[in-house]
Amino acid sequence: MHYLHTMIRISDVDESLKFFCDGLGLEEAYRMDNEKGRFTLIFLNAPEDKDRVSENKAPLIELTYNWPDKDGNVEDYGGGRNFGHLAYRVENVYEACQRLADLGVTINRPPRDGHMAFVRSPDGISIELLQAGDHLPPQEPWASMENIGSW
16 A cells, blocks of 8 residues: 545635745645636645656645635635545555454445545545556456445
8 A cells, every 4th residue: 555645625725835845845746626616626745755746656745626616605624624635555455445344344435436435534634545557357346335324
């Protein structure tokens, strides 16, 4: 398993970058705008990890900015909704999910696509599991499983 990133939702890109980059000294590794999903992802690394970003070996902070709706409203992230999830790359997402399921963990977002799954810690922390390398071929029982709860 390899630690990837921690995702937090932000309400103001400029103020957040000022805090994380100017204040804490993190650097912007890369960013992605998703027109269809109406969000921007900004990945930050510590300066000492800069050389490891291209190898996908740097621990990152993912700032997620959800764009305002058509009326200009922005979602309120009260009650801790601004913290998103921890993410780990795993060698086999199906085996990782089976191991967790065998321990009684609910697979909230099954790895139907052979790429991504979500579970929650005993304290409700959302954990994303991402398949290392290419997506695995669809496999039962995962391919037909529905989402359970929130992730």
